[in-house]
Amino acid sequence: MGGPAVSVVIPVKNAGRFLDAQLASVFSQEGEGRPEVVVVDSGSIDDTLSIAARRGARVVRIRPEEFNHGETRNLGAGESSGGLIVFLTQDALPADGAWLRNLCAPLRGDPSVAGSFSRHIPRPGCPLPLERQIVEEWPQGGGLDRIVKRVGSRRELEERKPYFVYFANTSSCLRRSVWERFPFRRVEFGEDADWAERVLLAGYAVVYEPSSAVIHSHDLSLREQLRQHYDYGRFVRAARLAPPITVGRSAKTAAVSLRDDISYARRKGLPAARLLYSLPYHSACVLGRWLGEHSEALPARLRAALSRQKKILDGAA
Numbered sequence: 118m119g120g121p122a123v124s125v126v127i128p129v130k131n132a133g134r135f136l137d138a139q140l141a142s143v144f145s146q147e148g149e150g151r152p153e154v155v156v157v158d159s160g161s162i163d164d165t166l167s168i169a170a171r172r173g174a175r176v177v178r179i180r181p182e183e184f185n186h187g188e189t190r191n192l193g194a195g196e197s198s199g200g201l202i203v204f205l206t207q208d209a210l211p212a213d214g215a216w217l218r219n220l221c222a223p224l225r226g227d228p229s230v231a232g233s234f235s236r237h238i239p240r241p242g243c244p245l246p247l248e249r250q251i252v253e254e255w256p257q258g259g260g261l262d263r264i265v266k267r268v269g270s271r272r273e274l275e276e277r278k279p280y281f282v283y284f285a286n287t288s289s290c291l292r293r294s295v296w297e298r299f300p301f302r303r304v305e306f307g308e309d310a311d312w313a314e315r316v317l318l319a320g321y322a323v324v325y326e327p328s329s330a331v332i333h334s335h336d337l338s339l340r341e342q343l344r345q346h347y348d349y350g351r352f353v354r355a356a357r358l359a360p361p362i363t364v365g366r367s368a369k370t371a372a373v374s375l376r377d378d379i380s381y382a383r384r385k386g387l388p389a390a391r392l393l394y395s396l397p398y399h400s401a402c403v404l405g406r407w408l409g410e411h412s413e414a415l416p417a418r419l420r421a422a423l424s425r426q427k428k429i430l431d432g433a434a
Contacts, residue, residue: 123221123290124153124199127174128189130181132207133163139210140172147214149221152203157193159184186426187301187308190286194300200293201225204286205331211288212238212330220290220329223265231295231321232313235288235329236260243334245391246374246398249381251334257283257325264325268317279358284313284323288331295321305426306352314356339397343405344425350409351424361410367403374399 125143129136143154154174158165160181169176177196179189194202201221211217216235223233237258239248251259257280266281268274274281286309299315301308313323337345353359362370378395381387405423412420 122153122199123149123201123203123217124155124194124197125203125205125217126155126157126190126193126197127205127207128157128159128184128186128193129161129165129169129207130159130184131161131163132165133161133168135208135210136165136168137172139205139207140169140174142211142214143205143217144172145214146211146217148218152217153197153199155193155197157189157196159189185303186286186306187311188303190308191300194291194293194296202291202293202296204289204291206287206333208335209287209331209333212332216288216329216331220288220326222328223324223326224290224292227322229320229322230265230292230324231299231316232284232289232291233324233326233329234285234290234309235331236325236327237285237287237334238330238332239334240332240336243336244394244398245382245387246378246395247334249378250374253377253381258285260325261327263327265322266317266324267322271318274314274317278314278356281317282310282314282356282358284309287333288329305424306348307356310352310356339401341425342398343401343408344423346402346405347409347412347423348426350406351412352409353406354410354412362403362407364407367407371396371399371403 140154144151146152155177156169156174157177157179159179166176177192179192190204201224203217203220220233220235223230237251239251256262257264268281289309295316299312299319301312304311317323354361375395378392382389382392408415408423
């Protein structure tokens, strides 16, 4: 193994569904030796802790109410020792034995690279609308072209902010020296985009590395999709990623997405039955985002009920 040693940090809660296969893959990566793995558990009541112990990961435990996307990852990073810090979500499975080596390669090849992140491959059975979005609409999610992002000024970043700040802690690698200078901040959503914005403005580069891939896609219910997009809408507004979405634009977005799903299904020769989920899926997504962007006008109790992140923090989701 050449270059800095690697630590893998995985925040978890009730991760038993995926954790055994995930850790088996992490510990069997090619060309990296055995990485240090730190699992930060926020109150699991399933077999997460026994799986982590059996696989040889070190477990750090916190109370459920202490979880925060940014600070919990900082805790795990602080408990680790590698010069490169890899973050995984509990439902992201390395796609092959080269995942870790390829994810770390951009940082080892260029000292100006602060971080890199992986390509997503939809899980088998992924809903058609989400599968199409990952494969065809998200060049920094499912795209096959490597992307290196640098900015020369805040103005340049603001002109294409959604493109520049996109960074996915689903599977990412950070240079420890940069993380020590720019730790994650305490945010409810989008700690990775917030971090990317700060390091880009400091003169570093970030890299989308498609040769490193994880099998990952959400299988949320329609209710959870709405709540997830509610939180995303709040984040979009707070981070000023786009102008406020209107009802007309929301309806147009759903209609265009439905049209694209139909075209995708025809090209792939998929059964028409797989399209039945498209209309309710896109409706939930655009409604959730609209509610999130206009959350300040909603009653406090409704805001709390709509937020998926709050429910996760409270242990109800």
